[in-house]
Structures are given as C-alpha cells and as structure tokens.
Amino acid sequence: MKKRLDGRTSKEVRKLQVLHDPFGYADGSVLLSLGATKVLASVTLQTGVPFFLKGKGQGWLTAEYAMLPTATKQRSMRESVNMQKNGRSVEISRLIGRSLRSVVACDVLGEKTVYIDCDVLQADGSTRVASIIAASIALHRAQEKWIEKKKIKEPIIKDMLLAVSVGVTRENNILVDLNQIEDSQVIADFNFVLTVGKNIVEIQGTAEKRPLSPDQFDQMKDAALEAIGSINTALLDHAEVKGKKIREKNNFVKPAPRATVFSLEKRFEKTL
Numbered sequence: 001m002k003k004r005l006d007g008r009t010s011k012e013v014r015k016l017q018v019l020h021d022p023f024g025y026a027d028g029s030v031l032l033s034l035g036a037t038k039v040l041a042s043v044t045l046q047t048g049v050p051f052f053l054k055g056k057g058q059g060w061l062t063a064e065y066a067m068l069p070t071a072t073k074q075r076s077m078r079e080s081v082n083m084q085k086n087g088r089s090v091e092i093s094r095l096i097g098r099s100l101r102s103v104v105a106c107d108v109l110g111e112k113t114v115y116i117d118c119d120v121l122q123a124d125g126s127t128r129v130a131s132i133i134a135a136s137i138a139l140h141r142a143q144e145k146w147i148e149k150k151k152i153k154e155p156i157i158k159d160m161l162l163a164v165s166v167g168v169t170r171e172n173n174i175l176v177d178l179n180q181i182e183d184s185q186v187i188a189d190f191n192f193v194l195t196v197g198k199n200i201v202e203i204q205g206t207a208e209k210r211p212l213s214p215d216q217f218d219q220m221k222d223a224a225l226e227a228i229g230s231i232n233t234a235l236l237d238h239a240e241v242k243g244k245k246i247r248e249k250n251n252f253v254k255p256a257p258r259a260t261v262f263s264l265e266k267r268f269e270k271t272l
Contacts, residue, residue: 005181006035013164013177013227016234018134020141028142032134035179036124041134043142044115045151059109063096063116065089065131071123092128093118095204099132099193100139102201103159109152114139125179129163129191133231136161160196162235164227165189166205166220168212174219176227188212192224196232 003009014035023029026042049060066089069075079086096118104114116139118131139157146152165178167186175182183189190205203221212220 004175006179008177010173011176011223011226013230013234014179016231018137018235020137026138026142027145028138028140030134030138030141031121032130032137034126034130034133034177036122037127037130037179038120038122039127039130039134040119040121041131041138042117043135043138044117045142045146046113046115047111049111049113053111057111058107059112059114060106061097061101061104061114061116063093063100063118063135065092065096065118065120065128067120067123067127071120092131095128095191095193095202096132096135099161099163099201100135103136103157103161103195104139105156105158108154108156112152114142123180125181125183126165126177129165129193132161132163132193133235137235159199161193161201162196162228162231163191163193164224164231165191166224166227168207168216168220170209172216174216174223176223188216188220190220190224192221192228194224194228196228198225198228 006014008014014037015033017033019031021029022031022040023042027044029040029042032039032041049056049058050062053060066079066086067076069078079089096116100116106114116135118135120127120131140160143152143155143157147155164176165183167175167178167182167189169175169186175186178186178189187209188205188207190203192203193201195201
C-alpha cells in the first residue's frame with residue numbers, strides 16, 4: 001500500500017505530544033496533541049453526587065466534551081448560544097465517562113464527584129480517542145495531588161486507558177489513527193478503548209458504506225492492539241510521577257538504560 005497523504009504507513013500513529021498542568025486551578029490537566037488534533041483535558045474533584053447516589057456513600061465520575069468554535073476550519077456556534085447540547089458532544093461525553101468509570105473505583109471516593117472536562121482546541125480526526133487518552137493521563141495526575149492533600153484515602157485508578165481509531169478504505173486497507181480527510185473517506189471506522197494491558201473497555205463503530213466481514217473486523221482489532229502499543233511507547237517520554245519525568249516499563253517497551261523503571265501494570269495492581 002502506498003503511503004498516506006501525511007506520509008504515514010497504514011499502521012502508523014501520528015506524533016503524540018503531552019503538556020502537563022497547563023491549567024493552574026484544575027487538580028490535573030493535560031494538553032495533548034495527536035498530529036494536528038489538540039485536546040485540553042482537566043480533572044476536578046467536588047463534594048456531592050447525583051441524586052441517584054445520595055446517601056449511598058459512594059462517588060461518581062462524569063465527563064463533558066466540547067469543541068471550541070474555531071476547532072474546525074469553519075467556525076461553529078457555541079452550544080451556549082444554541083441553548084442546547086450538541087447530540088455528538090453528548091454522545092462523546094458519555095463515552096468518555098463510561099470508559100473512565102470502568103477503571104476507577106468510585107465506591108472508595110465517598111460522596112464526591114470527579115469531573116472530566118475535554119475541550120477540543122483543534123480537530124483533525126480522532127478527537128474522541130485523543131480526549132480519552134488525555135483524560136486518563138490528567139486523572140492519574142490529579143489522583144497524585146488528591147492523595148498528597150489527603151482528599152482521598154487511597155488510589156482510585158485501577159488501570160490506564162488508551163484509545164485509537166481504525167478505518168477500512170474502499171480498497172479494503174486498514175488504517176489506524178484516522179485524520180479528518182481519512183475519516184470522511186473510509187467505508188467503516190471504529191474506535192477502540194483499551195487498557196494498557198490490551199483489555200477491551202469499549203468498541204464503537206459502524207460500516208457506513210458496506211458491511212464488514214468477520215475477518216475484516218479481526219484485522220481492525222489486531223491493528224488497534226498493535227497501535228495501542230505504539231501509543232503507549234510514545235507516551236512514555238511524557239510520563240510524570242510527582243512532577244519528575246521517568247521512563248516506564250510494561251509489556252510493550254524495553255526500558256531505557258540508566259532509567260528509573262517500574263511497571264504500569266504492577267503499579268495499578270498495588271492500588272487495588
């Protein structure tokens with residue numbers, strides 16, 4: 001297969017960049033770039049839970065996703081101007097919240113709510129998967145502050161989330177990490193939300209132009225699993241623990257020489 005318009009191979013993920021704590025007031029925040037897609041994720045913890053959890057002694061996690069007016073080439077109106085939530089924003093907000101709740105022990109929070117805010121500053125495809133990655137990193141950063149300030153008694157994160165988009169072209173080629181042009185041209189696109197250990201949290205997608213065969217879906221799944229390893233490797237250079245950059249070892253990468261090494265999976269096991 002020939003190279004894609006941006007020069008990548010079919011299974012190559014765009015360049016990942018992470019800036020920690022761009023917000024001064026959020027408990028944890030991350031500015032993540034996935035190619036030209038840029039997402040700002042912030043995490044806060046507040047006392048109180050939704051009405052259906054009051055008096056039960058457990059917490060909650062919820063997420064909001066939105067695109068800034070100039071995130072796309074053609075300016076869009078703010079949702080506050082329309083006086084209603086955009087259906088796409090609501091659907092993606094629920095996806096982010098569901099995904100993160102699967103790896104967060106809300107029952108040990110007490111009656112507190114974790115708020116995740118994901119704002120797309122610039123959209124070039126795969127904004128929902130970029131938001132999930134950014135939110136997962138920001139939540140991990142926030143947890144460290146909550147423990148340090150004794151806002152929570154023990155770690156609540158059980159695993160690290162990663163995500164990737166995968167599409168099928170008219171020529172039946174599999175592409176990972178779709179940009180906007182590719183997303184508009186593929187016959188099917190799926191979003192895979194996985195843990196760092198490659199366990200499946202959620203798969204959402206559709207074949208809009210023609211049905212997929214089981215073999216094609218298996219190829220998409222395999223491509224997603226491979227891409228998750230690449231994403232995890234790329235994120236290692238941006239990993240932080242208590243403000244210090246480190247290299248982390250897990251199933252997908254070899255430790256760098258003379259580096260501080262520990263296992264993400266082992267770390268999460270200790271928090272359970």
